[in-house]
Amino acid sequence: MSAAPHSSTAVETPTATAVAPAPLPRLPNPLPLPLFAERGGGARLRHHAYSRKQKSLGLLCSNFVALYDRDGVESIGLDDASRRLGVERRRIYDIVNVLESVGILARKAKNRYSWIGFGGVPMALRELKERALREKSGLAPLPVEELSAANMSDDEDDDKLGDPEAETEGDKLSQTVDNPSDMPDAPPCRLRSDHRKEKSLGLLTQNFVKLFLTMEVSTISLDEAAKFLLGEGHEESNMRTKVRRLYDIANVLSSLKLIEKTQVDTRKPAFRWLGMAGKPKAENGVTVVASPARKTLSNKRVFGTELTNIGINRSQLEPTIQKKAKLAQGGADILKSYNVAAQKQPGQVNKSGFVYGPFHPSCARKQEPDDCNNWESLADSFRPQYQNPALGDLFAHYVDAWKSWYSEFSQGSGIMQQHLGSSVNNKRFL
DNA sequence: TCCTCCCGCCATTCA
DNA sequence: TGAATGGCGGGAGGA
Numbered sequence: 001m002s003a004a005p006h007s008s009t010a011v012e013t014p015t016a017t018a019v020a021p022a023p024l025p026r027l028p029n030p031l032p033l034p035l036f037a038e039r040g041g042g043a044r045l046r047h048h049a050y051s052r053k054q055k056s057l058g059l060l061c062s063n064f065v066a067l068y069d070r071d072g073v074e075s076i077g078l079d080d081a082s083r084r085l086g087v088e089r090r091r092i093y094d095i096v097n098v099l100e101s102v103g104i105l106a107r108k109a110k111n112r113y114s115w116i117g118f119g120g121v122p123m124a125l126r127e128l129k130e131r132a133l134r135e136k137s138g139l140a141p142l143p144v145e146e147l148s149a150a151n152m153s154d155d156e157d158d159d160k161l162g163d164p165e166a167e168t169e170g171d172k173l174s175q176t177v178d179n180p181s182d183m184p185d186a187p188p189c190r191l192r193s194d195h196r197k198e199k200s201l202g203l204l205t206q207n208f209v210k211l212f213l214t215m216e217v218s219t220i221s222l223d224e225a226a227k228f229l230l231g232e233g234h235e236e237s238n239m240r241t242k243v244r245r246l247y248d249i250a251n252v253l254s255s256l257k258l259i260e261k262t263q264v265d266t267r268k269p270a271f272r273w274l275g276m277a278g279k280p281k282a283e284n285g286v287t288v289v290a291s292p293a294r295k296t297l298s299n300k301r302v303f304g305t306e307l308t309n310i311g312i313n314r315s316q317l318e319p320t321i322q323k324k325a326k327l328a329q330g331g332a333d334i335l336k337s338y339n340v341a342a343q344k345q346p347g348q349v350n351k352s353g354f355v356y357g358p359f360h361p362s363c364a365r366k367q368e369p370d371d372c373n374n375w376e377s378l379a380d381s382f383r384p385q386y387q388n389p390a391l392g393d394l395f396a397h398y399v400d401a402w403k404s405w406y407s408e409f410s411q412g413s414g415i416m417q418q419h420l421g422s423s424v425n426n427k428r429f430l
Numbered sequence: 431t432c433c434t435c436c437c438g439c440c441a442t443t444c445a
Numbered sequence: 446t447g448a449a450t451g452g453c454g455g456g457a458g459g460a
Contacts, residue, residue, distance in 0.1 A: 052436060052458050078449090090438070093451055110444070110449065199452060241453060247435050268433075434459080444449065 058251035060087055061095050065104075065256070068115050076105070076113045094201060098252040101205040121258075125213065125275060132210040204229065204242075205249045212259070212273035219262055219270040222246040 053059075063085055068076055078096070082089045096113055099105040103124025105113045197203060207229055211220055226242040227234075234242075250271050253259045258275035 052434090055436060057435075088438080089449085090451075091436090093449090097451080201451075237454085243433095244435065244454075245452085247433095251435075432460095434457100436457085437455090439453090439455100441452080442450080445447095 056251060057091065057094055057248055058255035060085060060091055061098070061252045061255040064092075064095050064099075069117055073115045075108065076115055078111050078113070094248060095252060097200065097202040098205045098249055099256075101202040102209065102253070102256070102258065104256075121275065125209070128206055128210055129213040132214045136214070201245060201249065204245055205253070208246060208249055209253075209258075209275075212275075219272045221268050221270040222250060223268060224270075 064081060067081070067084055078089060078092050081096075082092050085092070096105055096107075100107060100113070101124075103120035103122075104116055104118060106116055106120075108114045208225055211225055211228065222243050223239075225246055226239055230238055230242055250259060250261070254261060254271075256275075258273070259271045260274050261269045262272045263269055
């Protein structure tokens with residue numbers, strides 16, 4: 001039975017709202033249950049005035065982050081998130097799985113996550129990179145064909161259920177989920193839960209990120225990623241499913257600015273890693289970000305323009321909500337311009353050789369971290385004067401996120417470099 | 431036409 | 446046993 005379609009309007013459980021002393025953005029209240037979410041209605045009840053762009057997982061992720069990435073937020077209830085964002089619980093699961101896999105959230109209990117924030121990302125990425133390198137090292141020597149088997153197709157996977165001889169890299173990956181400490185005494189035989197976890201969105205996210213962290217090309221298409229993750233000999237249906245999931249993941253990671261969509265020669269886009277980039281390959285064998293000459297797609301979707309997804313479902317927009325959307329769009333445009341301006345600055349490499357991600361502060365290139373602390377004036381100079389205070393909050397949130405991200409990288413750049421310094425021979429990805 | 435990805439069904443896992 | 450979780454693929458929106 002699925003609780004999802006109704007959970008967005010369900011009465012909050014008593015334990016589900018330990019959130020935010022700081023005021024959260026105002027959301028339309030009460031939040032109506034969208035018609036399309038009617039149990040069993042699904043696509044059959046779709047209203048044609050709705051635009052799917054406004055329901056995207058990436059936008060939802062942006063809203064989720066905007067909602068919870070603030071001082072005082074420690075615990076997040078899924079019901080609370082679902083209600084505040086005006087989406088079915090099912091969608092929240094997608095978001096939190098991806099956020100958890102990159103270290104932004106940590107699961108505390110059923111229905112409850114703790115907010116770690118962007119400060120958790122460098123550590124998570126470091127661990128992912130370490131794990132990926134270890135898997136490729138002597139600890140897990142896998143030639144290409146075995147590596148393919150490691151990410152074996154679902155069919156092969158199914159065939160080996162319960163086979164003690166069939167432990168694969170996939171098992172190891174699932175162990176990393178079940179046993180973060182990589183306990184050596186993990187059960188040798190595959191459990192059904194392991195099998196399920198191998199296919200989880202979180203694990204797929206981690207494997208997807210690992211491709212970026214270890215490969216020597218800066219971009220990868222989702223088809224390529226799916227082929228690699230599935231291995232050879234996969235069925236077409238498995239491929240389609242995997243690509244669907246990668247689209248979901250890519251949208252969330254894009255909204256987090258960990259990756260960005262880029263146009264390659266073919267019609268299909270590829271994704272470029274932004275979250276962190278190493279020093280030039282000549283020095284340490286790790287690829288820097290792709291040439292800026294490569295055309296970056298204008299974002300098909302402008303994230304962070306809505307505080308809830310529910311006001312613009314498949315019915316007509318309410319005039320007031322439309323107004324809000326326009327206001328928010330203005331803010332998003334400013335943010336976008338700010339990001340573009342920051343990204344246009346050549347290099348973005350500080351003295352330590354670290355290349356900043358999307359939250360790179362524009363002043364970082366010219367000034368060393370210690371000098372770059374005048375965030376308030378920076379924020380003031382960019383802060384639009386919103387009529388809606390919630391939008392001001394949203395902008396302030398982004399500034400805070402930049403600050404946090406920058407601070408984390410400033411502190412962690414040495415460690416990160418240490419890890420980036422190890423050469424990666426990963427041509428098999430190509 | 432086909433890429434993109436929202437949506438919700440329903441199997442599995444959890445408490 | 447009911448609730449929570451999340452894999453999965455149909456099919457509609459959009460370029």
